[in-house]
Amino acid sequence: MERTFRYDIMPEIKERWSPRAFSEERIPREEILALIEAASFAPSCFNEQPWRFIIADSEEKLAKMRDTLTVQNQVWANKAPVLILIAAKKNFSLNNWENFWHMFDAGTSWGFLSLEAVRRGLVTHAMGGFDTEKAREAFAISDKYEIITIVAVGKYGRPEELPDDLQKRERPDVRKDVESLILD
């Protein structure tokens, strides 16, 4: 089924989707940092900016991060030239109170990152399928941070190189109707 849009919304939102066919072409550090800057301009409760990122774009770090992914994700994500782990600081820096909104705010920052990526001709694909504790150990992440997701970033590649089952799924997913999202 094709995606349809009833309203005139941002082109980057319309164009964003989560492909699995990644090109192995390197992405310059500056390009990745621009995505992190876009993420950093997300709003957050008390401007805490609880989002944190671990960028894997060297062979050594990529190998460590790939090793935390589920086999189902490794099949396609191992080609991505950049993997970014996203974590969120659980407590406020000011008073150490629990920050109920840390995951919400980190999610907003990932949204910003993904849209800036579209604007720059890049694709992104978030993954929940990875071993959180393995990632915590591999990258020595303190338990002050919730580890949320690993995002594959790169240029779009060749879908014909994906395994058959993934080729069939290589298209933007459709959405629920706007009205069905409104709780009355």
Ligand SMILES: Cc1cc2nc3c(=O)[nH]c(=O)nc-3n(C[C@H](O)[C@H](O)[C@H](O)COP(=O)(O)O)c2cc1C
């Ligand atoms: C937090 C999160 C976790 C996800 N985990 C996975 C995953 O482990 N493997 C995968 O192939 N896709 C994963 N996805 C991608 C979703 O399946 C995808 O975003 C969704 O089907 C909507 O499709 P679209 O992004 O193309 O619009 C994840 C997305 C998010 C936001």
